[in-house]
Amino acid sequence: MKTALAEIVSIGDELLIGQVVNTNASWMAHELNQAGITVVQVTTVRDDRDAITTAITDAMNRADIVLTTGGLGPTKDDITKSVLCEMFHTHLVEDAGVHEHVLALYKNRPDVLNRLTETQWLVPEAATILPNRVGSAPIMVFGQSDGKVVVSMPGVPHEMQVAMREQVLPYLCKRQSDEGGEPIHVIHRTVMVYGIPESTLALRIAQWENNLPSSIHLAYLPKQGVVRLRLSSYGEAGAAEVEQQIQSLLPLIAGNVIATEDLPLELILGQWLVSRHQTIATAESCTGGRLAALLNEHSGSSAYYMGSVIAYDNSVKSQVLGVSPETLAKDGAVSEACVRQMAEGVRNLLHTDYAIATSGVAGPTGGTPDKPVGTVWIAWATPYGTEAECCHFFGDRNQVTNTAAMAAIGKLLLKLKCEA
Amino acid sequence: MKTALAEIVSIGDELLIGQVVNTNASWMAHELNQAGITVVQVTTVRDDRDAITTAITDAMNRADIVLTTGGLGPTKDDITKSVLCEMFHTHLVEDAGVHEHVLALYKNRPDVLNRLTETQWLVPEAATILPNRVGSAPIMVFGQSDGKVVVSMPGVPHEMQVAMREQVLPYLCKRQSDEGGEPIHVIHRTVMVYGIPESTLALRIAQWENNLPSSIHLAYLPKQGVVRLRLSSYGEAGAAEVEQQIQSLLPLIAGNVIATEDLPLELILGQWLVSRHQTIATAESCTGGRLAALLNEHSGSSAYYMGSVIAYDNSVKSQVLGVSPETLAKDGAVSEACVRQMAEGVRNLLHTDYAIATSGVAGPTGGTPDKPVGTVWIAWATPYGTEAECCHFFGDRNQVTNTAAMAAIGKLLLKLKCEA
Numbered sequence: 120m121k122t123a124l125a126e127i128v129s130i131g132d133e134l135l136i137g138q139v140v141n142t143n144a145s146w147m148a149h150e151l152n153q154a155g156i157t158v159v160q161v162t163t164v165r166d167d168r169d170a171i172t173t174a175i176t177d178a179m180n181r182a183d184i185v186l187t188t189g190g191l192g193p194t195k196d197d198i199t200k201s202v203l204c205e206m207f208h209t210h211l212v213e214d215a216g217v218h219e220h221v222l223a224l225y226k227n228r229p230d231v232l233n234r235l236t237e238t239q240w241l242v243p244e245a246a247t248i249l250p251n252r253v254g255s256a257p258i259m260v261f262g263q264s265d266g267k268v269v270v271s272m273p274g275v276p277h278e279m280q281v282a283m284r285e286q287v288l289p290y291l292c293k294r295q296s297d298e299g300g301e302p303i304h305v306i307h308r309t310v311m312v313y314g315i316p317e318s319t320l321a322l323r324i325a326q327w328e329n330n331l332p333s334s335i336h337l338a339y340l341p342k343q344g345v346v347r348l349r350l351s352s353y354g355e356a357g358a359a360e361v362e363q364q365i366q367s368l369l370p371l372i373a374g375n376v377i378a379t380e381d382l383p384l385e386l387i388l389g390q391w392l393v394s395r396h397q398t399i400a401t402a403e404s405c406t407g408g409r410l411a412a413l414l415n416e417h418s419g420s421s422a423y424y425m426g427s428v429i430a431y432d433n434s435v436k437s438q439v440l441g442v443s444p445e446t447l448a449k450d451g452a453v454s455e456a457c458v459r460q461m462a463e464g465v466r467n468l469l470h471t472d473y474a475i476a477t478s479g480v481a482g483p484t485g486g487t488p489d490k491p492v493g494t495v496w497i498a499w500a501t502p503y504g505t506e507a508e509c510c511h512f513f514g515d516r517n518q519v520t521n522t523a524a525m526a527a528i529g530k531l532l533l534k535l536k537c538e539a
Numbered sequence: 540m541k542t543a544l545a546e547i548v549s550i551g552d553e554l555l556i557g558q559v560v561n562t563n564a565s566w567m568a569h570e571l572n573q574a575g576i577t578v579v580q581v582t583t584v585r586d587d588r589d590a591i592t593t594a595i596t597d598a599m600n601r602a603d604i605v606l607t608t609g610g611l612g613p614t615k616d617d618i619t620k621s622v623l624c625e626m627f628h629t630h631l632v633e634d635a636g637v638h639e640h641v642l643a644l645y646k647n648r649p650d651v652l653n654r655l656t657e658t659q660w661l662v663p664e665a666a667t668i669l670p671n672r673v674g675s676a677p678i679m680v681f682g683q684s685d686g687k688v689v690v691s692m693p694g695v696p697h698e699m700q701v702a703m704r705e706q707v708l709p710y711l712c713k714r715q716s717d718e719g720g721e722p723i724h725v726i727h728r729t730v731m732v733y734g735i736p737e738s739t740l741a742l743r744i745a746q747w748e749n750n751l752p753s754s755i756h757l758a759y760l761p762k763q764g765v766v767r768l769r770l771s772s773y774g775e776a777g778a779a780e781v782e783q784q785i786q787s788l789l790p791l792i793a794g795n796v797i798a799t800e801d802l803p804l805e806l807i808l809g810q811w812l813v814s815r816h817q818t819i820a821t822a823e824s825c826t827g828g829r830l831a832a833l834l835n836e837h838s839g840s841s842a843y844y845m846g847s848v849i850a851y852d853n854s855v856k857s858q859v860l861g862v863s864p865e866t867l868a869k870d871g872a873v874s875e876a877c878v879r880q881m882a883e884g885v886r887n888l889l890h891t892d893y894a895i896a897t898s899g900v901a902g903p904t905g906g907t908p909d910k911p912v913g914t915v916w917i918a919w920a921t922p923y924g925t926e927a928e929c930c931h932f933f934g935d936r937n938q939v940t941n942t943a944a945m946a947a948i949g950k951l952l953l954k955l956k957c958e959a
Contacts, residue, residue, distance in 0.1 A: 133760050135578045136727065137569025138767070138801070140562050144583070149557025158555045159590065163564070163581035166758075170579065177597075193738050194759045195748070235738045253933065275761075277934040307556065318613050318655045328615070338586075339614045340553050341695075349558070381558070401849075407840070408831025411849045415827030418903050418936055426855035428848055429821075429831045435846035435889055439859075469855055483838050513673065514697040516838055 122353070123156045123295060126178035129163040130171055130189035130199055131274055143188050143279055152307070154288055156184065166190055171202045175269060183267055184291060189274030191256035193235035200243065200259070203271055207261050209245035214257065217242060221255045246271075249286040254278035258286055266298065306358045308365060309381035310348045312372055313529045317341045320348075324371050327364075335361060343525040347381060377532045384528045385413045391535065392423035397472040401427040401527075402440055402465035404452060405479040405495055410524040425469045430461065440464035453478050453490050455498075455507045462500035462507075474500040475527045481516045495523040499531050506534065542773070543576045543715060546598035549583040550591055550609035550619055551694055563608050563699055572727070574708055576604065586610055591622045595689060603687055604711060609694030611676035613655035620663065620679070623691055627681050629665035634677065637662060641675045666691075669706040674698035678706055686718065726778045728785060729801035730768045732792055733949045737761045740768075744791050747784075755781060763945045767801060797952045804948045805833045811955065812843035817892040821847040821947075822860055822885035824872060825899040825915055830944040845889045850881065860884035873898050873910050875927045878918035882927075886920040894920040895947045901936045915943040919951050926954065 127147055133139040141163055148158040159182060164170040171190070178185045190199030204210055218240040225232040239255040242248050246259040256273040263269075268291075272282045312320060317339050321328070328337060331350075334357060340347040348368070350361045369376060378387050392399060401410045411427040414420060428439050433452055436442040442460040450456045461476035479495025486492035493514075498507040508530065512522040547567055553559040561583055568578040579602060584590040591610070598605045610619030624630055638660040645652040659675040662668050669678040676693040683689075688711075692702045732740060737759055741748070748757060751770075754777060760767040768788070770781045789796060798807050812819060821830045831847040834840060848859050853872055856862040862880040870876045881896035899915025906912035913934075918927040928950065932942045 132758055133769075134565065135568050135581065136572045137565045137567070137578075138760060138769070139762070140560065140565040141581075142560050145554065145557045145560040147557070148555050152556045158557075159585060160594070161555065161561075161581075161583035163583075165579060174580070192759070194741050196756075196758045233738055233742050235741050277938055280935075318653055321614050321655050322653050336552075336616075338552055338616045339612065340558060341612075342559070347558070349553075406832075407835030407844075408828035408833075408847060408849070409835075411828025412826075412832050412940075413828075415851065415940075416937070418901075420827070421851060424827075425852040426849045426859070427828060427851075428859075429828070429846045431835065431841060431847075432845040432889075439846070439848075439888065468859065469852075481838075515700075517836070518697055520832075520835075 123184060123291075124182040125151050125156045125158050125184040125186060126182040127158060127161045128171070128174045128178055128185060128187040129161065129274070130166060130187060131163075132165050132196070134163050134189075135165055143274060143276055146276070146280065147186060147188075147283060150283055150288060151186075154292060156291065166196050166198055168198060168202055168205075171199060172206055175203075175206065179263075179267055179269065185267070185269045186287070187269065187271045188279050191271065191273045193238055193255075199271060200241075203246070203259065203261065203269070204243045207243065207245050207269075209243045211241040212244045214240050214242045214248055216250070217248060217257045220250060224255060249282070249290060251278060251282055252285060253281045258282050260290065268294070306350075306352045306354070306361055307381075308350045308361050308379070310350075310365060310368060310372075310376060311378040311381065311384075312346045312348060312375050313344060313377045313384075313533060314375050315346065315372070317346050320346055320372070324348075324368060327368055327371060331364060332360060335364060343522045344529055345377070345384065345525070349381075375533070377529065383416070384525060384532060386417050388528055388532060389414070389417060389420060389423055391532075392473075393419070398423050398425050398470075399473040399475070400425045400465045400469040400471040402461040402474065402476040403427060403429050404431060404436070404461070404477060405481045406477045406520050406524050406527070407431060407481075409520050410475060410477060410527055413524050413528065425471050428465050428468065436461060440468070451490075453480060453494060453496055455496055455509070458496040458498035459500075459505050459507050462498040463505055466500040472502055473531070475531065476500070477523055477527055479510075479519070479523060481519050481523075483516060493519050495519070495526075497523070497527050497530065499527075499534065501535075543604060543711075544602040545571050545576045545578050545604040545606060546602040547578060547581045548591070548594045548598055548605060548607040549581065549694070550586060550607060551583075552585050552616070554583050554609075555585055563694060563696055566696070566700065567606060567608075567703060570703055570708060571606075574712060576711065586616050586618055588618060588622055588625075591619060592626060595623075595626065599683075599687055599689065605687070605689045606707070607689065607691045608699050611691065611693045613658055613675070619691055620661075623666070623679065623681065623689070624663045627663065627665050629663045631661040632664045634660050634662045634668055636670070637668060637677045640670060644675060669702070669710060671698060671702055672705060673701045678702050680710065688714070726770075726772045726774070726781055727801075728770045728781050728799070730770075730785060730788060730792075730796060731798040731801065731804075732766045732768060732795050733764060733797045733804075733953060734795050735766065735792070737766050740766055740792070744768075744788060747788055747791060751784060752780060755784060763942045764949055765797070765804070765945070769801075795953070797949065803836070804945060804952060806837050808948055808952060809834070809837060809840060809843055811952075812893075813839070818843050818845050818890075819893040819895070820845045820885045820889040820891040822881040822894065822896040823847060823849050824851060824856070824881070824897060825901045826897045826940050826944045826947070827851060827901075829940050830895060830897060830947055833944050833948065845891050848885050848888065856881060860888070871910075873900060873914060873916055875916055875918075875929070878916040879920075879925050879927050882918035882920035883925055892922055893951070895951065896920070897943055897947055899930075899939070899943060901939050901943075903936060913939050915939070915946075917943070917947050917950065919947075919954065921955075 249258040430436040466474035482492030666679040850856040886894035902912030
């Protein structure tokens with residue numbers, strides 16, 4: 120079965136000095152994959168004429184579709200449009216449609232509409248122009264006689280995302296069907312496993328893995344305590360085969376499966392709460408709001424998430440959450456007694472069914488021999504009582520707080536036996 | 540002046556289907572840059588023998604140093620070690636040091652120490668092995684007769700980071716000085732500008748920009764309301780020249796400069812508060828904890844950050860923060876009156892000097908013609924009174940809440956005239 124191959128060329132100095140993380144490439148790869156287009160390589164290059172030319176040329180040799188982002192801004196360091204003109208032996212002409220669009224876009228922003236913005240409606244004559252609804256840089260499509268295509272998009276994430284969803288993906292799909300290509304369906308199914316290390320999991324399912332048909336590709340993706348087992352195949356027959364293999368897999372890992380699709384942990388918990396018309400709150404010390412932010416990441420969270428008290432200072436723990444001053448004096452803030460009172464305190468204050476509390480040493484400072492950096496007490500107050508656990512997380516401040524927030528949710532999922 | 544050129548090859552299917560964002564590459568690029576090594580390209584390829592071989596070979600043709608991450612796990616989909624053996628015409632041998640290290644690493648985790656983990660102490664005979672203090676996969680260095688070098692590291696971010704800082708960067712620096720190379724200093728200076736659109740800024744400083752010496756490279760990096768102006772050059776003379784240009788630049792953009800180095804906004808605010816022994820709290824509705832998490836991102840935040848009330852549900856706004864039920868009924872939660880009361884409520888409740896409150900429509904649902912998605916009211920309660928502002932942010936839920944959290948801090952910086 121033929122599947123269209125794509126490559127992404129990300130352009131921008133900022134990506135190569137580590138000032139900006141290339142989130143565009145992963146977002147695009149995900150969308151392309153969903154559309155049945157396989158991404159075989161991402162190449163990130165500087166705002167440099169030779170580097171851009173070589174990267175696009177090499178990518179065109181390997182793939183059918185090359186998508187570039189970046190280098191389309193109005194300032195001097197942006198050279199992608201000029202490089203593409205040179206590569207495709209064309210020159211810039213004024214585009215009336217883009218002109219009108221840019222004027223309309225900035226009609227309430229005369230401060231933005233200036234000499235530099237005016238270069239935005241100059242487009243390569245040889246390119247097909249797709250509209251950029253939310254920005255001024257046009258989306259340019261260069262077709263080749265061999266059927267290959269290069270699409271240039273802005274690097275601003277929101278503009279690129281709207282461009283991909285509204286213009287580029289529909290354009291690529293139409294092109295594929297115009298050329299008589301079969302609609303392609305790449306199948307990915309993910310089983311999310313919590314609470315088993317990757318290599319232990321691999322041994323437990325080794326026999327099943329060895330018996331997988333060669334048409335199914337298995338990957339282990341461990342992150343923050345979750346191991347995602349991803350099974351990939353092609354077409355309808357592949358989908359059925361993958362489903363059958365998942366059914367043989369599940370009994371081998373019962374008790375540790377939190378979802379049979381790739382869902383964020385917080386969304387699994389949210390859906391479980393919505394289905395029961397129940398609510399949750401958090402009381403956070405070391406996670407400092409991350410757990411609250413995580414629970415609010417998805418639209419509809421107001422149905423189950425009531426609020427939180429971020430009790431960073433001990434005065435907030437005692438005065439707002441009712442942690443007893445004796446506990447703080449005797450056991451300290453990073454203790455079982457403290458997190459239990461925090462969880463119960465916020466559950467009572469905000470009248471919720473569930474509450475999660477965290478208190479720990481995020482680091483890099485503040486560790487002691489008894490409570491080294493990474494020590495985090497987590498408590499879960501539920502209608503059936505309160506439980507607490509002492510966890511030890513590795514990494515820097517950011518990793519400790521993120522992994523703690525994930526564990527607070529992941530462990531609750533296992534306790535409640537919520538499964539998506 | 541000769542500067543060592545590096546390329547990064549990131550290996551893993553998960554990076555090309557968009558399941559995982561390639562944060563490793565930007566982290567590594569940042570560290571290499573700081574060490575005076577210029578990263579010219581990042582190539583991301585699948586766990587595929589040919590793709591890995593081609594990517595590493597091409598990178599070695601262009602650069603002096605090639606750093607690879609990923610594909611070193613104990614499971615079947617990890618093939619980097621085997622590909623490198625083939626490329627460098629070598630074979631696997633048991634390494635006593637790695638063996639001992641892995642046994643010690645997992646001495647309390649017999650569940651992890653199993654048949655698969657045992658492959659970790661098999662290493663390519665031709666490689667120099669650097670210790671991986673926090674993981675089981677060894678760091679492998681392959682030197683070539685032409686002085687070029689390929690370093691293979693694990694893809695787990697924490698393991699890669701420890702490996703880079705403790706082993707790989709010192710190794711590369713020593714190698715450079717052993718070979719008689721000059722120590723290289725790449726200079727990057729960043730001026731952070733808030734509250735002017737990129738193209739307006741470019742026009743305002745056009746004359747200054749046109750007069751920049753050709754040895755200085757200028758880049759505009761706009762993100763979430765901040766435009767970073769980055770000036771780059773080489774060596775001590777370059778540093779002096781950059782400093783002089785910054786001094787001519789600053790008067791042109793007075794009133795909009797929030798820092799003359801690349802610092803996170805929340806850190807600038809934190810340092811300003813610490814220097815004044817003052818404190819802050821937040822009361823959040825639509826930002827749902829992101830603002831609190833942002834204020835806590837840096838070590839030492841407990842010196843100025845007291846806590847927050849995340850008042851997602853209106854009952855929390857009125858019962859905990861004291862927002863009047865009349866305001867909620869008449870003006871609604873997304874209103875000037877509501878955010879003012881939220882900010883003042885949390886400032887009183889947690890006894891802080893400053894407080895920030897947010898209430899808005901994060902979307903994608905909940906918008907109305909009066910208050911479309913992206914409408915966010917922000918209030919700042921200070922010792923000098925309370926101010927509020929209605930903002931409109933673009934993008935999806937994630938972008939609206941992140942940009943709102945950044946604006947809450949950025950606008951406070953301009954109000955307080957804090958400058959780092």
